[in-house]
Amino acid sequence: MWTKRRGNPQSRPVRRAFPAQLSAPVRRFLATEAGSAGLLLAATVVALLWANSPWSGLYESLRATEAAFSLGGADLSMDLEHWVNDGLMALFFFVVGLEVRREFSLGELTDRRRAAVPVAAALGGMTLPVLLYLAIVPAGEAAGGWGVVIGTDTAFMLGALAVVGPRFATQLRVFLLTLTVIDDMVAVTVIGLVYSGSLHPPALLAMLVLGALLSLLSRLGVWRAAPYVLVVLALWLAAHRAGLHASIAGMLGGLLVAARAPAREAVEGAARRFHAFRQSPMAEVGRSARVELERAISVNERLQEVLHPWTGYVVVPLFALANAGVDLRGGVLVQALSSSVTWGVVAALVVGKSLGVTLASAAGVRLGLGRLPQGVGWGHVLGGATLSGIGFTVSLLVTGLAFDDRILRDEATVGVLIALLVAPVLGRLLFRVSAALGGKRDADLPRVLDRPVDVATDHVKGAPDAPLTLVEYGDFECPFCARATGVTRELRDRFGHDLRYVFRHLPLTDVHPHAELAARAAVAADAQGRFWEMHDLLFSHQDQLEFEDLVGYAAELGLDVEEFLRDLGDDRTAARVRADIAGAEASGARGTPTFFVGERRHVGPHDAQTLARALEESRGGPSGA
Known part of the structure; x- marks a missing residue:
């Protein structure tokens, strides 16, 4: 869902009214997310076909297969579906947490004024869908699934934006990515507080100690990644024992790994060592050059660089394969299409998200909290808000947690899948209409030198x-x-x-x-x-x-x-x-x-x-x- 960040460094303002120019690492991240959306869609289709095929029994039995790890007298056993949802998805949310920490330390969220409108948009894009869902769905267990409609799947959203959005949409991507940072934080908090089981106090205390240890490692400037990885793994085990959903451990672990800009001295030190290796290509000189390079780049960014491809191309598709397989035979589809839960999810994600994000953005601008990024018009905001109604990953995760009733779970899943189809189509229509009426076909910064070179003054x-x-x-x-x-x-x-x-x-x-x-x-x-x-x-x-x-x-x-x-x-x-x-x-x-x-x-x-x-x-x- 989030970034791998390496590339050319660049100084950027932190309090200017206009947004900073996107760096190469973010551009690479966007390309990776758009690419992984195709794989995610393929995994979804495979899951649906498999669950509705003569081999559907194999699909269900595979998800229910137990797998266990034992060490001494301790063992950890879960079925494969839970290993994906509680294990691999913790890694996914760890990467999300790393990126959120980086955004607060170095990115768009360092400037409160620049972030104010996307933050307002995120809150509106969660509040209105919940209210709309509760207005459509009857009370009881069905109403408890309101958390299904708060999330946005960043990979699918960016993939859809690349296909149906403006040709150049860099500034709109910045706006939507800032929005999803807040969206993910709230979604994980909801999962942890609302949809977790009974809590185990000693394990909660262990989580606090491990979190403090992570924070201490960052404060001491420990630059090797291994200590952080070991502590985060222990944090995940403690969260599992405490009765919290693993997403909490992943997000918390990522948030506590500090992100820092490369220090000039560290960059120059790495350059000197690589120059020495070029002059004397010996193994020990090469190792020292690699160490200096690792020191120059924060642990946060190095972990993102390593883990992001795995989460984008392995973890999330596996999650889709394990959770999107709804058996629609035997009248299940007909029942789902006549269910208030299904249409409550669709209306909340597609209509609620688009109106919530757009109206909250307009309110933020009107109240003087901030302004839209340069190059982004209201038609772009409405189209992008509609694409944010693709809830897929978080929505399916909450669906499995919110509903014990298999029928309700299937109905909500069908609603999530319908929103996945409707949101891009409606978004494409809105982008085209806004371009035709407003004439703004791009949502990007200017790309042409405004003042030609003048040899007399330049x-x-x-x-x-x-x-x-x-x-x-x-x-x-x-x-x-x-x-x-x-x-x-x-x-x-x-x-x-x-x-x-x-x-x-x-x-x-x-x-x-x-x-x-x-x-x-x-x-x-x-x-x-x-x-x-x-x-x-x-x-x-x-x-x-x-x-x-x-x-x-x-x-x-x-x-x-x-x-x-x-x-x-x-x-x-x-x-x-x-x-x-x-x-x-x-x-x-x-x-x-x-x-x-x-x-x-x-x-x-x-x-x-x-x-x-x-x-x-x-x-x-x-x-x-």
């Missing part, structure tokens, strides 16, 4: 009429921009006179307090024809960007210091930097570094090889360099 290195252009929006205090300077130097060496490199300012003052003053210092140096020399000095002294430092750099470069100081405080210098910032926002640049190849925003890693390939493609062939 900072340009290379021939003014070079056939290839690379524009970078950078921040002098951003450590990833400092690393990118080596990338751009390599590209200039490769393409020679065929490439002009343009640097534009995007100081992220909320995360880099000295960045704007440094940008103005570079512009002031440009007034005396020494921009690139100041550019290199600022990047090589990123931890020394106070006012006195900048004056010292001006003197070191032989500038007229008095003129430099006048230009540094001049309104025209500040206006020059602000013009670049405005151009960045209008061009879809939200983090640093952001590159434009020609006039198109580069999406993906910004290593030298990738950017060189993009430059070559922009002129229709290899450079020959």
Whole structure:
């Protein structure tokens, strides 16, 4: 359901009103989720066909097959259906918890204003479906299944969005993913508090101790993954013994594994070790390089990288195979189609979710809590809200927990499957109607450079009429921009006179307090024809960007210091930097570094090889360099 995150690092603002540019790890995650949705759908179809075939008895007997683990005098025994639902799904929710922790530490949820509207949308998208379900379904055991309609299946939702949504929907995906973070947290809480069995106090106490131990490991900065894995496994066993559903252990374990941005020193240490390995490819040097790389990346992200493919391509399809097989023969389908439970689930998921998310979003914007992501219109929100009515994974899990009556369970399952079919069809219709009426066919950030390169005002290195252009929006205090300077130097060496490199300012003052003053210092140096020399000095002294430092750099470069100081405080210098910032926002640049190849925003890693390939493609062939 959630991410694997590795890729090019990028500094991003945390308190700006506009959302940050999506990083490559998130883009890879979206692609993985969309791909796994196809496998999930195939597993669902197989389960339905199998359960309604002459071999349906084998399907039921396989689910009821007991499997046990024994160690000394202790043993753990469950049937295969419960091993999937209580065991493998704990791993699934552990990955969800890891991503939720990362979102709160580094992602969209770090900025309360940016997250306010999606959070309101998530709450509305759970409250209204529950009320609608309870209004349709009679009291009694059937009413106890209200938890079936609160969840959203992220994999199916993103897969449907890729098929029926706008061609470019990055910003809408950001909105929907932020929404599902809250959705998943509430859903797991409901499962744990409402649908768990009788509780065992000593095991609950053990869970608290193990949770504290996990938190302590994160606080101490333990970088090896093995201790975390062992503690989470013990936490799962304690939750199982306590009578709580395993999803609680998985989510709690993931939430307690800290996520941190790569430290500049750690990244540089890893780079030095890999450089040493390149010079001396010996086993011990290679091992030390691998250790330094692991140290640079948080345990949270490394665990996501390893576990996400397993949950997306193995765990969730197995869950679908074990739970979606409803035997519709013998009048079961006819009975389900005439049941208030079935249609209560369908109405709540499809109608309740779409209206709940949309109305709550509108209320959040109207009350001034926040605004929609740039590029996302209300038609997009309504279409995306309709797709969030695909509850599948969480809905089927709650169905099995909420209903002891097999008939009610089958009726609710049929409702979940009908919603799975109806929501994408209705979503496609809504996207098409909104595009026809409103003219907004994309739900993405701008992709074209807003202000063309002007050699008279831009900072340009290379021939003014070079056939290839690379524009970078950078921040002098951003450590990833400092690393990118080596990338751009390599590209200039490769393409020679065929490439002009343009640097534009995007100081992220909320995360880099000295960045704007440094940008103005570079512009002031440009007034005396020494921009690139100041550019290199600022990047090589990123931890020394106070006012006195900048004056010292001006003197070191032989500038007229008095003129430099006048230009540094001049309104025209500040206006020059602000013009670049405005151009960045209008061009879809939200983090640093952001590159434009020609006039198109580069999406993906910004290593030298990738950017060189993009430059070559922009002129229709290899450079020959």
